[in-house]
Amino acid sequence: METRNFFLSLLLVGGGLASLAFVPMSSDAPAAPTRSTAGPAPRNLTGLAVATFAGGCFWSHEETFEEVRGVVAAVPGYAGGTTPNPTYEAVASEETGHAEAVQVYYNARQVSYQQLLDVFFLGVHNPTELNRQGPDTGTEYRSVAFYRTPQEKQLIAATIRRLDAAHHYPAPIVTQVVPLTQFWVAEAYHQGYYRLHPTQGYIAHVSQPKVEKFRKAFPQLLKPADAL
Numbered sequence: 001m002e003t004r005n006f007f008l009s010l011l012l013v014g015g016g017l018a019s020l021a022f023v024p025m026s027s028d029a030p031a032a033p034t035r036s037t038a039g040p041a042p043r044n045l046t047g048l049a050v051a052t053f054a055g056g057c058f059w060s061h062e063e064t065f066e067e068v069r070g071v072v073a074a075v076p077g078y079a080g081g082t083t084p085n086p087t088y089e090a091v092a093s094e095e096t097g098h099a100e101a102v103q104v105y106y107n108a109r110q111v112s113y114q115q116l117l118d119v120f121f122l123g124v125h126n127p128t129e130l131n132r133q134g135p136d137t138g139t140e141y142r143s144v145a146f147y148r149t150p151q152e153k154q155l156i157a158a159t160i161r162r163l164d165a166a167h168h169y170p171a172p173i174v175t176q177v178v179p180l181t182q183f184w185v186a187e188a189y190h191q192g193y194y195r196l197h198p199t200q201g202y203i204a205h206v207s208q209p210k211v212e213k214f215r216k217a218f219p220q221l222l223k224p225a226d227a228l
Contacts (some may be wrong), residue, residue: 048072049108051116051152052079052180054099054144055125056133060207061102063194064124064214069223070110075103076186076193080144080178088187091140099142103183113152115221117159120145121173123214127160128171134206143173146180153177 058076065074078086081098091098121127127143147153160173197203
């Protein structure tokens with residue numbers, strides 16, 4: 001939260017965000033856009049498999065999973081907390097217990113849950129960082145793999161064991177493995193933020209390197225350029 005607001009502040013000083021919607025920086029700042037109640041429409045998500053992950057800022061997670069072959073939509077939101085209908089500001093206060101998450105709708109005939117797990121653990125964030133991702137700190141940035149079935153729970157646990165045993169990371173993985181109870185779609189201005197604001201400071205300096213890491217690690221899973 002602090003890092004993103006820092007970049008927003010820098011751009012505001014230079015007038016670079018005059019036309020963009022953003023989280024208010026002060027009491028007299030313009031109100032944040034109305035919370036979306038339409039979910040991920042207009043895409044038809046009927047009949048698709050669903051997976052939910054959290055691991056830092058959801059802007060880069062949304063873009064990463066959107067680029068995976070077989071993924072129809074990746075929707076930023078909040079999961080893992082107890083407060084109904086949480087707002088971005090409330091989640092950032094760490095009072096709701098939620099993490100910034102992304103809900104992935106995918107065609108299981110084109111990409112498997114295990115492949116999505118590999119992208120999550122190896123291509124989009126550092127699962128050994130506790131309650132943070134890089135410069136962003138707080139429980140809302142914690143690493144969580146949410147499961148819906150016993151089979152998904154087993155696959156998550158097996159992936160963590162495999163990576164720890166191989167010492168893929170210099171430290172043990174601290175990703176939480178918990179059942180999904182509720183996913184709340186984030187405010188409208190968070191949807192598609194990465195593509196809408198490619199020159200925004202946080203996107204350029206923090207999010208883009210994460211997406212580039214994924215592209216280099218999983219070229220075989222990338223959608224064709226004309227499908228993005």
